[in-house]
Amino acid sequence: MNPEIFENIIKFINQFVDFKEEELIALQNKIEIVQLKKNEIFIQEGEIADRIAFTNKGYLKVYYYHEGEEITRDITPLHSFATALPSFVSQTPSFEIISAITDCELITINKSDLEYLYSSFPKWERLGRKIIEEMFVESQRRIYSFITETAEIRYKKLLKQYPDMIRDVPLKYIADFLGIKLQSLSRLRKSLEW
Amino acid sequence: MNPEIFENIIKFINQFVDFKEEELIALQNKIEIVQLKKNEIFIQEGEIADRIAFTNKGYLKVYYYHEGEEITRDITPLHSFATALPSFVSQTPSFEIISAITDCELITINKSDLEYLYSSFPKWERLGRKIIEEMFVESQRRIYSFITETAEIRYKKLLKQYPDMIRDVPLKYIADFLGIKLQSLSRLRKSLEW
């Protein structure tokens, strides 16, 4: 496999399951590289999510419309997986939309090819399980932070963990991610200036 | 398998993967039934979580200590799986504690037996993946509700979805679960009386 472009995903995958060079080849033909310009849509509302993406470059947002307003539930960090999972797992129309916050390079695989990998090679199914376990743990961490932390602490931690994200992503999406309004985030940032 | 006691778990499992009678037998020897009295602990802080539980009867809470205070992150609904996942997956000491809110009957399996099932029968690994996917989706739903809904709406929805839970579980844990203080929940309940 082209080491240039696949370096990050291979590094990510090998955290969970050890694949040999030749096992990774099985993936090669199934993969499609997708380049998205800022604001382009990866998964559209009402569409059935049939692909999962690894963010090789750039930031995606996962959002939906709530009372006419766009609400960003997730900003995918660099080098992580994203899809509209409720739609992807049940193959029903997606209420979630995924689009590019910045120009993005995505490594994608579609549902049927992934199912093929899962069914043909138990190691891939294991990888799928482990990745989703990790995503679940992270999701639980976020729930803890909603329960116990103020917006200020959540913001400070995000700033510390993903300084680049704050730089590259409009504050509207950061505010949604933190569960507060843009104006409240702005006030909060002001109060942290000194 | 004793249909009496395993009825719920079999129903749960068969939502995800179709097992034949004889395939379920593989599970039988691996399972341990645990009866917990109210307030008894299933996973202790600092202990390595080596079991996962299906709640056949009763409610468990998943909590941890934050600034000396107990904070409940999760109340497990009836007939669902629970473990201190960060500890369970990485086999490191758990910061989370799991204990019984009410008397509980748990169907448990330990980590090494589960790994054995995963490795020996791909269908079990598939089941594990699907269950965790479902848990992740539910977790994301909760994040949406923290972002877009007021505590009042979160409470009303909980009341509607799990009326029994509100009846059987002290309000302190419900309040934690909703991300508000007990006193705020009490005030909120008062305001809903009319």
Place this chain on the structure above:
DNA sequence: TTAATTATTTAACAAATGTTAAATGATTTT
């Protein structure tokens, strides 16, 4: 059954966050 403990409510005041509306700044398009 009484005492002790645990759970829930109440209330006054404080702090955090939301709402509305507008101003300012930055970026993109013409």
Place this chain on the structure above:
DNA sequence: AAAATCATTTAACATTTGTTAAATAATTAA
């Protein structure tokens, strides 16, 4: 470069939730 659009800040006021401290209610243990 000017106009248009998008992003961020600001401010006044409203609402929600937290904090502290206590009273009351319900449950459990002696």
